Amino acid sequence: MTESQQTTIAPEQVSKLRQLLMEELSHARLLHHRLSCERELLKTPDPAGLQEMARRKSASLQHLSQLANKRLQWMQQHKLPLADEFLQHPSIMHSSTLVELWQQLATWYEKNRQLSQILSEIVLTNRLRVQKRLQILQGKKDQTTLLYNKQGHSQQGGGKNGYISA
16 A cells, blocks of 8 residues: 555545535636637637637636646645546545546546647638638749639639739
């Protein structure tokens, strides 16, 4: 048995840990809501809304990080394992509430990671589209884009004018 498994935590300490987990879980859900709102804002061009949502999201990320650090410090002070072994600790195993909160928190962190990845892909795709359009407007040749002239014939890249004429 490791030192952390030999350590038992008092009921009031279990209550404190429950409080820390609930607070972090609540904020993880709030972050997910903000990420979902950002995804909706990306569907319509609303720079002001996106800027405000980015500010809120950044504040949420910072606050969630602070809550996680606070919980981790508390766990270290009470010699609790920080990884998967946490659920194997005798004091934790007997508290179904703590096990459930821990698992919910892990689930919400994974949901937020997945949604962040989706948002990143959307932003990168949009960025590439804008760059491609700018290249067309600047008259740079693009081997992947076919433009058609007045006679309906395709021509590679943009013309010398730097813009597309209809």
